[in-house]
Amino acid sequence: MPKPIGAIDHLLTYVHELEGAASLFRRMGFTLSPVSHIAPMGISNHLVLMTPVANGFANFIELMAVQDQTKLPAPMAKILSGPQAVKSMVLGAADINTAHAAILKQGFEASPPVHVKREWIIGPSESVFPEFDVILPFPAPLPFNCCRYFNVDLYLRPEWLVHANTAKGIRAVLAVAKEPVALLKTFAAMFDEPLTEDGDRAHVVSGGIELVVLSSDAAWKKFGVDRKSAGEVGYLGYVIEVESLDALQSSLSAGGIAYRRDGASIYIDPAVGLGNLMIFREKSGF
Structure with missing residues (x-):
């Protein structure tokens, strides 16, 4: 069913x-x-x-x-x-x-x-x-x-569906909440999917896409996102899978887009990304 x-x-x-x-x-x-x-x-x-x-x-x-x-x-x-x-x-x-x-x-x-x-x-x-x-x-x-x-x-x-930056698709939606597990219980019930708690974050999957909720403190520690702008409950941003971080980096540089690269991820901060933290990775998921 x-x-x-x-x-x-x-x-x-x-x-x-x-x-x-x-x-x-x-x-x-x-x-x-x-x-x-x-x-x-x-x-x-x-x-x-x-x-x-x-x-x-x-x-x-x-x-x-x-x-x-x-x-x-x-x-x-x-x-x-x-x-x-x-x-x-x-x-x-x-x-x-x-x-x-x-x-x-x-x-x-x-x-x-x-x-x-x-x-x-x-x-x-x-x-x-x-x-x-x-x-x-x-x-x-x-x-x-x-x-x-x-x-x-x-x-x-x-x-x-073809992008110069090699984007393949959204793989995770990121949000912040004072009580991540309590917020996600509602979505887990609607999705009819199990909720997974992992330390300072919780997540549930629907159709292969994760909904990840962190505390605002965790978002600050992990991403350096201003806790005041994140608020107690709200969307933080999203994760996009790309085929090549190098190709993405070339596109961003050619377009004059400010970004930061940290190991296996490239970040575009909310001040640039229309209020959203944009995270790009070559591997699916968060």
């Missing part, structure tokens, strides 16, 4: 100015999808699409900006505000109603899923029509929402 949640699918990243954010990611060596203007909701986005780990799902970073505040749906207005950063982890489900029931079971007041089909103009005289069910963001200590694709192949065009 399929699990209620099939995978950690993508990360909704709020940015103040979309084309500036897109330029930053291109200078990092990423390929971006064409801009998409979702006028009825007052938003626009670019996608940084990578190769999925689990069949039927995607794997990407979504850069989203507000174009018309007056059109924003209420659930999105709260998410798309404040500092730039990952604002919601979007989970993938094979059956949106099963996922919704699992979310409600954990005590969240999530609105019923809505069905969406829209035009996405991807080139001159070329449109595609993504179709999905979505549970919009709702109040939660660590915000998340959920989607079910009907045509995920539209997001998996080969030319969008």
Whole structure:
């Protein structure tokens, strides 16, 4: 029987100015999808699409900006505000109603899923029509929402999945919380996966992607991230697997991107990474 949640699918990243954010990611060596203007909701986005780990799902970073505040749906207005950063982890489900029931079971007041089909103009005289069910963001200590694709192949065009920096995909989502285990128990129950506690951090896996939660003190000791900016509960960043750290380093240097290399990892700090700690490794996982 399929699990209620099939995978950690993508990360909704709020940015103040979309084309500036897109330029930053291109200078990092990423390929971006064409801009998409979702006028009825007052938003626009670019996608940084990578190769999925689990069949039927995607794997990407979504850069989203507000174009018309007056059109924003209420659930999105709260998410798309404040500092730039990952604002919601979007989970993938094979059956949106099963996922919704699992979310409600954990005590969240999530609105019923809505069905969406829209035009996405991807080139001159070329449109595609993504179709999905979505549970919009709702109040939660660590915000998340959920989607079910009907045509995920539209997001998996080969030319969008190849990156000069050799990025393969998101392998871990990082968050901080005062009590990591308590926070992760909810996700472990929704994922129907075991929770693993490892000293000052805890983690659970969904669809091959880890959700790792650390205490803010642990984040400071391990990454040098300012505990004040991390806050008591919130997203810290993510880990991306690359084929070659040397190729990544060349892309970052060519793009004038500040980074630091420490052994088997390259780090882009939140001040550069749109509020997110970006960690790149050649091996999967955290």
